[in-house]
Amino acid sequence: MFSRQAARVLARNARLFSSSAPRQTKVAVLGASGGIGQPLSLLLKLDPLVSSLNLYDIRLAPGVAADVSHIDTPGEVNGYPADKLDDALDGVKVVVIPAGVPRKPGSDPSGPQTNASIVRDLASAVARVSPEAHVLVISNPVNSTVPIVASVFEKAGVFDPRRVFGVTTLDVVRAARFVSGIANVAPAQTPITVVGGHSGVTIVPLLSQNRYGKSLAGEAYEKLVHRIQFGGDEVVKAKDGAGSATLSMAYAGAKFANALLRGLNGEKGVVTPTFVKSDLYADKGVDFFASNVELGKNGVEKIYPVGPISPEEQKLLDAALPELKKNIEKGRAFAAQ
Template sequence: MVKVAVLAAGGIGQPLSLLLKSHPQVTELSLYDIVNSPGVAADLSHICTKAKVTGYKGQENLDAALAGCEIVVIPAGIPRKPGMTRDDLFNINAGIVKGLAEAIAKNCPKAFTCIISNPVNSTVPICAEVFKKAGTYDPKRLFGVTLLDIVRSSTFVSECKGTNPQETKVTVIGGHSGVTIVPLLSQVKGLTFSQEEVEALTHRIQFGGDEVVKAKDGAGSATLSMAYAAARFVDSLIEGAFMKKPVVECAYVESPLAAADGCSFFASAIELGPSGAEKILPIGPLSDYEQGLYKACVEQLKTNIAKGVNFVNQAA
């Protein structure tokens, strides 16, 4: 028994909610949006699993949607369109995330909060600053969901090498946009890559989202694959935090790993347990090529983090 809230029942939220409705440990599923959520909830409620689904529509019902929630997943915001970067989304999505974070701090301050809303590099620091101002911040309970980068890496590497994607493990560090995404191909067990393969795979992993935006021809961004990745992260979080079976996943969290380079948040492999992000695992040795990727990553990432922090503090 776990109560989960999904804040936005749209392109990502609907398939994510479908996957969570099927989760054996989810007993209550709370869906919030400014439109359509009661209809989505009614549709999901006909599925023969034990999770009770309730839809909450409109700002006036946000408090009720969050009451008693133990995990909150936030995919709210506008999707990317052709030619847009994640940073282009900032001005709209930053305000949305800030408002939702304030409601979480008020209604379920001890919930594990999982941020999908882009740009994740900035929206996670926004949440952290809101929680700090409310006196509820616990860095172990706030996550940027970057697992889509790992899912894509497993898929693309397996396509290149003819391996099983579900058994192909790739650690991805840094952030969740463009050059801040650093796949550690040198650490993939049992596989070796030519420099040409490394460069091609790295570029595809970093800009995989653009493939989807282009293929959808302006009609959306990566919703189904993101929903799958988010559901997998929630599953791992439930396993570690509620079933007390330590599990390792990559996520974007407050971290000391790149603090010396000005990045207070950083994605890496973490061990999930009852308190959330219980251990931040070492990065391990990087190849010369990956060291170059890391340098480019932190230069961009520290700017993204500062943008999120400043958004909250200037608003105050």
Template sequence: MAMETQDRYHRRLATLSAHLQPSSTQQGGSALQMGICRAKGSSPGFKVALLGASGGIGQPLALLLKMNPHISVLHLYDVVNTPGVTADLSHTDTSAVVRGFVGKDQLEPALVGMELVIIPAGVPRKPGMTRDDLFNINAGIVRTLCEGVAKCCPKAVVHVISNPVNSTVPIAAEVFKKAGTYDPRRLMGVTTLDVVRANTFVAEVLGLDPAIVKVPVIGGHAGITILPILSQVTPPSSFTKDEVEYLTNRIQNGGTEVVEAKAGAGSATLSMAFAAAKFADATLRALKGEAGIVECAFVASQVTELPFFASKVLLGRNGIDEILPLGPLNEYEREGLIKLKGELKASIDKGLAFAAK
């Protein structure tokens, strides 16, 4: 009996050590070996990596992911501060096992065996800063992280949050192509925040609960490339010309609204974390086999002449099962579609050019 008690004690120590100090267990610096730690939570689920877990989006997103019943193992990676974030999050009483990884040397251990990789890593937008200003910094970060994904978990579904999404998703695609691991069904730019904002703002105008409102948002994920399709709102609704212009402009400029309100303290973090967690949950439910899950995402697409486009996609066990047609657009929306294409093409081309360097 004493031997069993001692064994349980050592196993608990090993688990705690693995949660808080993954580097020591992986590099042989501790007598507590990963081999005797549990590999999953108490219930079956997916293994998810969050790259950029210590940032303004990463921390609240990590909390929301830790609460998701479909996740059994959650790996948190960043270049700084992940031991503290991991220790803090590991005290929450949900079944997912959380482990932290810090610094470029631990990127690969963070990614091995992952089934979903979520990438919010990068610098936030500041007042007066456009998404395009973020390009040179965030493009390099996304390229490096995707090279790690291609090497360590090439079959994983990848969610790209790092802005500018209109450029970083094409960069990710090119990285995977060079590595010979590209599967367009498994690479998605997260534009769910545009949908979440659209649902919220439309619900305010209609006087409805946002939970029952669904607004398709197509195009891209910056400024005029964001095009809400108000003619396809659920429940079916009609809007005046002034309402359409107000809603479209507010949805397109929602990010700027938050940046200005925070007055230099950052960009959208809580709403982005909420949206990313919502999209991750939809993806995991689809991977698990739940049918009929439709979300908007920025993906490799043939619905227009552009190589990437945000529109409704049917999610499934392989990531994207089908890219759905745009459906009927009214005159205002058709004009918006024409206007956005030029700017969106320039952003896509910029990402492809960066990847080709």
């Protein structure tokens, strides 16, 4: 027998896939041929709220678009090569940026400047062609690339803090999955709010705010927190240098994109963690921060405070803020060059 929650999910999905569902959002994926970009494009093609999907990359994007376009769901797909970036961005409402180089074993997700350069150049094009688009940044290091996008937009005079997001959903997905495995329950019963940033010690899972998470203590708690914070290393090691967390990141990116699209289409009560311009810890020099955010027709509608946390979580937060400040400053300094 279905639970009430399951029935609500089925009813919502039925509404979305019905002919009367709103399908009015044009989405662009910049970096559509990469390890994240291809599965992300596939998942976005399955989203009934995406009416049109523009796939861009410096190579192979038209081929990826042709492949994805054969999927029997509504919504058209177009591919754009390296010299057609402006065309790919024309008229889009949401831009998702997974472009960049994958992590290698032993590398730091807050690391190299290659992705920073890519994101800076893509942001410049978005600011010029589609300045009112909502921008979802997946490219690491998110703690720095989001401030880079904001700085580029500020310089162009088009920055709207309600429309720029760092996608931290993979930390949320991992936390729910790992806790559910320990508790032997479905992940739907273990939603974990994850705040802070999107690398290492800047990732702060608020386990105390979930009935199953708060039961963990001592070594079990410490091991779980470490696994959530450094889950990416686990995947990089398992792939033996051949890649990073591409499939789970694509899923997380599509999940956040769907949440934003639902908000843009007028659904109420869409709340999820994301890394945005925030005043929560601005007095500590941290003016970008991930916390629960309500999404709506204008993008960010409300930023929620962290809420009651345990002493252990306060220690995690105290360790995260200085590192997060350095990451943000690094992004701004790069954009200013």
